[in-house]
Amino acid sequence: MNSSIRNGSSPRIGIVSLGCPKALVDSERIITRLRAEGYELSPDYEGADAVIVNTCGFLNSAKAESLAAIGEALAENGRVIVTGCMGSEGSKILARYPDVLAVTGPQQFEAVMKAVHEAVPPPHDYKRDLVPPAGLKLTPRHYAWLKISEGCSNSCTFCIIPRLRGPLVSRPVREVLLEAERLVESGVRELLVISQDTSAYGLDLRYAVEIWKDREVRAHVTDLARELGRLGIWVRMHYLYPYPHLDSLVELMAEGLVLPYMDLPLQHAAPAVLRAMKRPADEEKMLRRIESWRKICPDLAIRSTFITGFPGETEQDFEYLLQWLEEARLDRVGCFAYEDVDGAAANALPNSLPTEVRAERRARLMELQAKISASILAARVGRTTEVLVDSIDEEDDLVIARSRWDAPEIDGEVWISRALASGAQPGDMMKVRITGSQTYDLEAEPA
Numbered sequence: 358m359n360s361s362i363r364n365g366s367s368p369r370i371g372i373v374s375l376g377c378p379k380a381l382v383d384s385e386r387i388i389t390r391l392r393a394e395g396y397e398l399s400p401d402y403e404g405a406d407a408v409i410v411n412t413c414g415f416l417n418s419a420k421a422e423s424l425a426a427i428g429e430a431l432a433e434n435g436r437v438i439v440t441g442c443m444g445s446e447g448s449k450i451l452a453r454y455p456d457v458l459a460v461t462g463p464q465q466f467e468a469v470m471k472a473v474h475e476a477v478p479p480p481h482d483y484k485r486d487l488v489p490p491a492g493l494k495l496t497p498r499h500y501a502w503l504k505i506s507e508g509c510s511n512s513c514t515f516c517i518i519p520r521l522r523g524p525l526v527s528r529p530v531r532e533v534l535l536e537a538e539r540l541v542e543s544g545v546r547e548l549l550v551i552s553q554d555t556s557a558y559g560l561d562l563r564y565a566v567e568i569w570k571d572r573e574v575r576a577h578v579t580d581l582a583r584e585l586g587r588l589g590i591w592v593r594m595h596y597l598y599p600y601p602h603l604d605s606l607v608e609l610m611a612e613g614l615v616l617p618y619m620d621l622p623l624q625h626a627a628p629a630v631l632r633a634m635k636r637p638a639d640e641e642k643m644l645r646r647i648e649s650w651r652k653i654c655p656d657l658a659i660r661s662t663f664i665t666g667f668p669g670e671t672e673q674d675f676e677y678l679l680q681w682l683e684e685a686r687l688d689r690v691g692c693f694a695y696e697d698v699d700g701a702a703a704n705a706l707p708n709s710l711p712t713e714v715r716a717e718r719r720a721r722l723m724e725l726q727a728k729i730s731a732s733i734l735a736a737r738v739g740r741t742t743e744v745l746v747d748s749i750d751e752e753d754d755l756v757i758a759r760s761r762w763d764a765p766e767i768d769g770e771v772w773i774s775r776a777l778a779s780g781a782q783p784g785d786m787m788k789v790r791i792t793g794s795q796t797y798d799l800e801a802e803p804a
Contacts, residue, residue: 366397367395367396367397367480368395368396368397368406368477368478368479368480369396369397369398369399369404369405369406370391370396370397370398370399370405370406370407370408370409370473370477371398371399371400371401371402371404371405371407371408371409371430371434372384372387372388372398372408372409372410372411373408373409373410373411373426373430374411374495375410375411375412375413375419375422375423375426375441376411376412376413376415376419376441376442377413377415378502378549378551378595379502379504379551379552379553380411380413380441380442380463381495381496381502382502382504382551383411383440383441383463383464383466384411384495385492385493385494385495385502386466386492387409387411387440387466387469387470388493388495389492389493390466390470391470391473392493394470394479394480395479395480396473396477396479396480398493402430402433402434403433403434405434405436406436406476406477407434407436407437407438407458407473407476407477408430408433408434408436408437408438409437409438409439409440409469409473410423410426410427410430410437410438410439410440410441411440411441412426412427412439412440412441412442412443412444413441413442413443414441414442414443414444414445414446414517414521415442415516415517415518415521415698416693416696416698417696417697417698417699418696419443420443420446420699423441423443424443424450424453424454427439427450427453427454427457428453428454431454431456431457435456436458436476436477437454437456437457437458438457438458438459438460438461438469438472438473438476439457439459439460439461440460440461440462440463440465440468440469441462441463442462442463442521442522444460444461444462444463444465445462445463445520445521446699447460447462458472458475458476459472459475459476462521463521463522464507464522489543490539490542490543491536491539491540491542491543491545492539496765497747497748497783497784498543498544498545498783498784499544499545499546499547499745499746499747499783499784500545500546500547500548500549500591500745500765501540501545501547501548501549502549502551503533503536503537503540503548503549503550503551503585504528504551504552505527505528505533505550505551505552505555505558505581506525506526506527506528506552506553506554506555506557506558507522507523507525507526507552507553508522508523508524508525508526508553509522509524509525509553509554509557510524510525510554510557510560510561511554511598511635512635512702513624513634513635513636514633514634514635514701514702514703514706515624515634515664515667515695515698515701515703516698516701517698517699517700517701518553520700522553524561525553525554525557525560525561526561527557527558527559527560527561527562527576529562529565529567529576530559530565530567530569530574530575530576530577530580530581530584531567531568531569531574533581534569534574534581534584534585537585537588538588541588541589541590544784545590546590546591546745546784546786547590547591547592547593547745547765548585548588548590548591548592548593549593549595549764549765550581550582550585550592550593550594550595551595551596552596553596554596554598555578555594555595555596555597555598556578556597556598556599556600556602556603557598557600558576558577558578558581559575559576559577559578559581562576564576564577569584570584572584577602578594578597578602578606579602579605579606579609582594582606582609582614582615583609583614585615586609586613586614586615587614591616591745591761592614592615592616593615593616593618593620593764594606594615594616594618594619594620595620595764596620596622597619597620597621598621598622599621599623599637599643599646603619603646603650604646604649604650604653606619607619607650607653607654607657608653608654610653610654610657611653611654616761617654617656617657617658617761617762618657618658618660618761618762618764619650619657619658619659619660620660620661620764621659621660621661622661622662623636623643623661623662623663624636624662624663624664625663625664625667625670625674625678626640626643626677626678626681626682627640627670627673627674627675627677627678628640629669629671629674630667630669630670630674630678633667633668633669633703633706634664634667634703640681643685644681644684644685647659647685656761656762658688658689658761658762658763659685659687659688659689660687660688660689660690660691660764660767660768661687661689661690661691662690662691662692662693663678663690663691663692663693663722664692664693664694664695665678665692665693665694665695665715665718665719665722666694666695666710666712666714666715666716666718666719667695667703667710668695668703668706668707668708668709668710669706669707669708670695670710670718675718675721678722679721679722679725682722682725682726682729683725683729686729686732686733687726687729688730688733688762689730689762689763689767689768689769690722690723690726690729690730691767692719692722692723692726693719694712694715694716694718694719695710695715696715727796727797730796730797731794731795731796734769734794734795734796734797734798734799735794737791737794737799738791738792738793738794739790739791740790740791741788741789741790741791741804742760742761742788742789742791743760743761743786743787743788743789744758744759744760744771744773744786744787744789744801745758745759745784745785745786745787746758746781746782746783746784746785746786746787747759747765747770747783748783749775749781749782749783754774754775754776755772755773755774755775756772756773756774756775756778756781757770757771757772758770758771758772758773758781758787758789758801759771760799768797769797769798769799770798770799771789771791771798771799771800771801772798772799772800772801773787773789773800773801773802773803774802777802777803778802778803787803788803788804789801789802789803789804790802790803790804
């Protein structure tokens with residue numbers, strides 16, 4: 358047993374969190390429970406009495422990263438509890454690492470805590486006031502991910518999330534708003550709304566109505582966004598699917614209640630590929646909708662992700678995608694070269710492409726998008742806008758901030774000389790004038 362426990366101090370647990378922001382929220386929930394029960398959090402392997410590894414299991418490359426993280430934790434600490442998406446494949450983990458203490462699947466918080474209790478008993482005198490009302494966060498104090506639902510009821514052929522996390526299960530709207538209010542009271546300046554399918558929020562609840570601040574509020578993404586916007590902070594919407602009611606959400610963006618930022622995972626544009634993916638296949642209608650959204654909210658920034666080299670994607674399909682991107686001029690684009698995912702329906706599709714073709718197409722797409730991004734950002738030079746300070750880069754003597762068009766750790770940054778903004782601190786809001794642009798980032802000075 359670790360000497361820290363023998364000496365009477367609180368037991369210490371380390372955590373390694375892998376995967377997407379939704380998994381990060383799960384990790385935050387785990388560490389909040391740990392602190393509520395009197396455990397301390399260890400920043401390193403050496404000081405931990407046990408280590409929790411929250412795994413990702415979406416792609417085979419992510420599974421490989423998860424297995425490597427488990428192996429590292431075992432080598433450095435020896436007492437490891439595994440949870441998260443890859444935890445649903447417990448036999449594979451145990452075959453590779455039979456010495457792990459326990460394996461639990463995603464969202465199995467009680468099972469995680471049971472494993473922790475068995476490995477490292479909690480102190481008998483813990484107090485609930487060890488935890489702030491907003492819970493513990495793994496993000497900086499000034500922004501937080503707000504998860505509004507679990508699971509997904511879509512059937513995209515490249516994805517196994519419904520199998521890993523189950524169908525859509527939305528949180529009651531009052532519960533979400535209470536959490537958001539506590540986060541704002543704790544100092545959060547930006548809420549990043551996430552789920553597997555944010556547009557579908559409340560569908561499983563039949564958009565149930567609850568009373569909030571003497572108002573009737575539906576469990577619906579539009580009503581939720583409106584109420585979050587009334588908290589007086591930045592609200593950024595992620596993982597939106599192109600359902601018809603997104604038009605109403607864009608109107609809230611035009612009003613300034615929600616940031617003019619839409620994270621819209623489109624995956625492709627060629628109709629044949631979209632049908633093979635079981636995604637909406639009317640790409641011309643999507644272009645018209647984007648055009649109409651920009652008329653409603655001229656400042657709208659659209660982010661999307663795409664997959665190159667999907668089984669059956671022809672060179673003609675890929676060229677169609679490039680032409681579509683040139684016309685759509687999306688502000689931010691991420692791209693993945695297709696890879697098989699164990700259990701995904703796409704694995705059985707014919708005409709699989711060589712790995713080098715998938716990668717080459719990804720490189721060509723990102724080369725085009727770099728030019729589009731540079732052009733869009735260059736057009737913003739001279740504008741005045743509000744930014745949120747994220748950090749201070751002492752080495753390069755810069756204040757690192759983000760505009761309303763950029764999500765943290767995903768999109769670009771705004772760089773401001775510390776000499777011009779010497780008093781700036783993380784979490785500050787600043788008015789700046791954009792003075793220069795790079796491919797993905799902006800330069801600015803206080804306005």
